[in-house]
Amino acid sequence: MAFWMAxxxxxxxxxLLLLALAVATxxxxxxxxxxxxxxAGQSPAVVxxxxxxxxxxxxxxxxxxxxxxxxxxxxxxxxxxxxxxxxLRGEPGGLRPYERLVYDHVRALAVDGVVATGAxxxxxxxxxxxxxxFRKKVIVEAREQxxxxxxxxxxxxxxxxxAAAVPAAAIGIAVAADDARGNHDGGPGxxxxxxxxxxxxxxxxxxxxxxxxxxxxxxxxxGVREHLRATGRFAEQPAASVAIWGRHLAYAAALGLxxxxxxxxxxxxxxxxNRAWSDYGGxxxxxxxxxxxxxxxxxxPGATILRGLAAGWFAGFFTWILLVVAAAFGVWxxxxxxxxxxxxxxxxxxxxxxxxxxxxxxxxTVEGQIVRLRRFQDGGKANDTAKWTYWCAIDEGGSREVxxxxxxxxxxxxxxxxxxxxxxxxxxxxxIRRIDVIEGSRLRDAATYDDTGEHLVDAPENLGEVRVLPxxxxxxxxxxxxxxxxxx
Numbered sequence: 001m002a003f004w005m006a007x008x009x010x011x012x013x014x015x016l017l018l019l020a021l022a023v024a025t026x027x028x029x030x031x032x033x034x035x036x037x038x039x040a041g042q043s044p045a046v047v048x049x050x051x052x053x054x055x056x057x058x059x060x061x062x063x064x065x066x067x068x069x070x071x072x073x074x075x076x077x078x079x080x081x082x083x084x085x086x087x088l089r090g091e092p093g094g095l096r097p098y099e100r101l102v103y104d105h106v107r108a109l110a111v112d113g114v115v116a117t118g119a120x121x122x123x124x125x126x127x128x129x130x131x132x133x134f135r136k137k138v139i140v141e142a143r144e145q146x147x148x149x150x151x152x153x154x155x156x157x158x159x160x161x162x163a164a165a166v167p168a169a170a171i172g173i174a175v176a177a178d179d180a181r182g183n184h185d186g187g188p189g190x191x192x193x194x195x196x197x198x199x200x201x202x203x204x205x206x207x208x209x210x211x212x213x214x215x216x217x218x219x220x221x222x223g224v225r226e227h228l229r230a231t232g233r234f235a236e237q238p239a240a241s242v243a244i245w246g247r248h249l250a251y252a253a254a255l256g257l258x259x260x261x262x263x264x265x266x267x268x269x270x271x272x273x274n275r276a277w278s279d280y281g282g283x284x285x286x287x288x289x290x291x292x293x294x295x296x297x298x299x300x301p302g303a304t305i306l307r308g309l310a311a312g313w314f315a316g317f318f319t320w321i322l323l324v325v326a327a328a329f330g331v332w333x334x335x336x337x338x339x340x341x342x343x344x345x346x347x348x349x350x351x352x353x354x355x356x357x358x359x360x361x362x363x364x365t366v367e368g369q370i371v372r373l374r375r376f377q378d379g380g381k382a383n384d385t386a387k388w389t390y391w392c393a394i395d396e397g398g399s400r401e402v403x404x405x406x407x408x409x410x411x412x413x414x415x416x417x418x419x420x421x422x423x424x425x426x427x428x429x430x431x432i433r434r435i436d437v438i439e440g441s442r443l444r445d446a447a448t449y450d451d452t453g454e455h456l457v458d459a460p461e462n463l464g465e466v467r468v469l470p471x472x473x474x475x476x477x478x479x480x481x482x483x484x485x486x487x488x
Contacts, residue, residue: 060254151205276371
């Protein structure tokens with residue numbers, strides 16, 4: 001018991017040390033400066049960082065694209081109430097690394113130099129890695145300008161790490177003392193796990209911290225925010241109005257004043273499962289994707305026949321039992337018990353069996369562009385491993401409503417959204433028996449963007465990091481679009 005009390009006291013002291021350092025390294029308080037229309041030298045993305053308590057917000061990527069439009073690198077054109085386009089204007093030079101990320105993403109999506117604004121969420125990139133690289137590139141620039149720094153200095157990290165070894169060792173000794181009575185040896189493992197948890201907590205509290213210069217710049221930009229709020233109705237402005245407002249709209253977006261323009265440029269937003277943009281047929285258009293209930297849909301014909309026969313047998317058997325009981329009470333004729341049970345069984349089995357035989361005899365040829373590849377968990381197997389259903393939605397160009405079909409994992413894995421394919425599939429059961437890629441998606445290369453190394457800066461998910469272990473090479477991502485997840 002004494003060992004556990006000592007371990008609790010050591011852990012409490014370490015937590016107090018962590019709290020004291022967290023308070024000492026908190027972000028400076030920023031009071032808005034006087035309202036002004038003067039735009040200082042920081043980019044909209046950096047402004048988003050320093051005015052958002054040194055946390056980059058979702059609108060930073062959209063604001064960057066608006067800034068590129070204001071500078072003539074791209075153009076945003078409103079074609080109609082539901083369609084706006086981003087048009088590339090030649091190969092630009094002198095872009096910042098994070099601006100290059102945004103520009104390259106637009107270029108990868110563009111057809112003949114044009115992409116619909118709503119389609120900016122499309123693409124086969126790993127959105128989590130893309131956003132992480134974008135964010136860290138912005139942080140690098142903010143640090144170069146003296147506006148930001150890591151919350152934990154190396155001295156802080158060394159102090160907290162060394163101090164964490166004390167409660168971890170105390171916990172290990174306490175566990176070892178208890179295990180000695182039972183001839184176990186869990187002390188070393190408990191010490192290692194405890195140390196890892198304390199270091200992880202230290203990392204979770206870590207983040208980007210503003211400097212005195214950063215606080216002054218943030219105060220100026222909050223003054224600009226007040227000026228823009230008072231002088232322009234930016235909340236109502238579409239992205240195409242950047243042709244009128246120029247860089248003021250980009251900064252309004254970064255400062256949270258232009259939600260309509262930001263929503264229409266979903267650069268850093270995951271693609272909607274049920275709403276896709278397609279250029280199949282030569283014109284950008286919206287495709288609504290449905291994933292039907294899998295009572296019959298999305299199942300192989302052979303398995304459907306077996307399921308239908310099994311369902312028919314059970315339906316007939318239980319109907320027979322009920323009718324036997326009813327006949328015993330005189331409410332059902334004895335001679336109709338068996339015919340009625342057979343009829344019920346055939347009725348239940350008939351539809352799936354007929355559908356499956358029809359699909360086996362003559363699968364339809366489906367040709368078009370893949371607009372959605374998704375997998376959804378469909379329960380678990382006997383060994384508790386996840387069981388997945390694999391979906392593929394193909395835009396054939398004749399309808400704005402597409403029902404996604406199912407296929408095997410082996411066929412699903414090599415596919416990419418944007419591939420033009422020819423598939424043999426059953427129209428009644430929605431099962432793809434074979435699928436061939438006619439033309440590979442131009443989006444296949446969208447995941448391989450120019451990563452200039454800023455992702456190696458000391459800044460993890462929460463925008464700051466002091467490394468203890470050496471870096472591992474970043475993992476490659478080769479899965480379809482549904483596996484993209486932006487970190488919180």
